[in-house]
Amino acid sequence: MRDFDLVRKNLFRKPLRTILLTVSIFMAFLIFGLLTSLNVALDRASETGAASNRLIVSNKINFTQPLPIAYVNRIAATKGVTGVTHSSWFGAFYQDQRNSRFVGFAVDPETYLNLYANDVRLTDAERKAFVTERTGVIVGKALADQYGWKVGQTIPISSNIYVQANGRRSWDMKISGIFTGAKPADSTTALYFHYDYLNETATFGRDQIGNVAVRTASSDLNNSVAKAIDNVFANSPYETSTVDEKTFGQAFLKQAGDLNLIVTMVVAAAFAAILMIVSTTLVSAMRERIREIGVMKTLGFSSPRVLRLVLGEALLLSTMGAVLGLVVSALVLSVLSKSPAASTFGDLSMSPLVALSGLLLAITLGLVTGAIPAASALRMSIVDALNRR
């Protein structure tokens, strides 16, 4: 305990210097906490609801190219498949094309809710209403909150792709239910409506669908089922590419750019900067204290104990800054995740793994920055130390 007091008192002997160093370390860990959590959140968002035994079948040319609706039944007949549904991107927006765009899919309600029961949560009554109401639509809670939509209300939803036979570009849809996700943090900014309603009214794309989702009996069968499906349609005008949901989501995310690389580079730059700042400042702080160390050694402080004192000071400094930085970034993240703009990133909160790796990083930083002053204190002979001015 006495040693800890000594470490603490030494650290705060020049309070301004220590506060400034803490600010530097704090900033580096704030950046680390925010960026790493964002990276983790994006990774998770691409897997939101991704079940290990679900596959996505899309047109081999690209997932924006259509598939014939007749494929659904043929895929369902593949061995190892226990459920099939399909969805078509609608290019949905409400009133303003630029500022109120959201995720909207035309789906087959019964099979879709069957496959995604866990991700699209509705009451039994809402579910029943959606399946039976031809113009019914279910909207995510976040979306409903944003526009103040209520169950039973009829809303005009426009498409930036489809046009109705009567020339209109919006479809009147009656809200059958408002769904929540599997976890409270899951993004619920989407809407789903009847494919039949679209198919009967749109001027083009008749009997074509976007993607088919497949549930396999077990994730062990994923590869063989995917191969079997793609084989069925090989050399047809619509060849398919079947991958598991997670792979599909991550490939899409990677289209934006190499976020991992950017995060790594920024965090590395921030830490290179504090590593230099902290270690050079500690070296110069130690130089001021050389005589004191001589006195301590004269009083009988063993060299290892002096080493522990110096290293302890560096460790205390770095963990102090790190804990502050991690706590503040966790707070910032929890505030951010409540804003609607951030909901597209999914669950933004700091994961225990990020916090833990932050702490490990802090200990490493403390040991590295303390190493040079600690080594010179350890080697210092009493005579040299007392002679120094």
Place this chain on the structure above:
Amino acid sequence: MSLMSQTRSVIVMNVRSIPQRLWMSLATVVSIALVVAVLLGFLSLANGFSQTLKGSGAPDVAIVLRDGAEAELNSTLSRDQVDLLGRGPGVRSGADGLPLVSAELMLVVDGIKKSSGTKANMPLRGVGPNGLLVRKQARIREGRMFAPGSNEIVVGAGLLREFEGFELGRSVRFGAQTWRVVGVFEAPGTVFESELWADAPVVQSLFKRGTSYQTARVVLAGPAALPAFVDYAKNEPRLQLKAQSEQAYFAGQAERSGLLIRYFGWPLGIMMAIGALAGALNTMYASVSNRAAEIATLRVIGFSGFSAFMGTMVEALVLSAVGALLGVAICAVGFNGLSASTLGAGFTQVAFRVQIGPEIIGQAVTLALIIGLVGGIFPGWRAARQKPLLALAT
């Protein structure tokens, strides 16, 4: 001694004494350099992307889309509409006497991106014989143009850089069809370089698009001819389409893009700057306390407090300026000109080059100098107010 020469000599003393605090000063320089490099890295990514979009549009070419379609992918035009557009006011004619109109359709196909090794969206554009004529920057660099009616494609130099397997002479498959790469075209600094081009009628038939197109590019007599043409496209009952200059079309996209990169770059740059500022303050306070005896001596022999302040101030500014230069150099050598690609407004990959520019260098250097200024003011204040005798006594 005048105030000027006093100040000058203190500044010289300060700067010359930097090697005494070599390591701390170096840490300040490097941390400021890293701030500048990170901020400038983000800004030059955004800059490269938006310059590529802005460089793509010509003021005298009109691009025509279905009214309400924001992107090519969501637009549709019929053959008849394209013919009508060619008869619009102010449309320039080609060497053959026919209007310079290029009716095009675009669809998204998969390619493997080199950087990630995963599938990414590429635009396959069906163009007519006028495809090259309506894009002044574009020319065939290697090989030749595709032959009409054949399964041949030409590939943009940017796409070639970012995607695997599109080298001249290679065969590529999209779905059940095989295409042969017969040429490489370049259109430096434009989005067109990120595309694959093939003969429009072949694309229409192989991708079951009937005779429909998505956009038409129309060369006009000059930018002044645009308003009349826009009116024509909008009001002619058989058209009711939205025409705009290609320049405005891409400027609109540039405005909305790169924002995210900027939104990330600035907060990160500022957070790092605060960290570096704390380091700079420590270095400068150390400098003042190192030179306490020297400052006191100067004050005793009649030097003003102002000269002590300026000495510290200029030392901080010199450190931050050196840091800024180093940061710009890191960015210029390490990032400038690197090829990158991201998902553009057309839902396909746009290849571009990271591009440093004077404006963004100015912004990053300003941030560095602010660090130097703030990092100099407070320690300088302490130097100026130092009691002469007290300092000498210790």
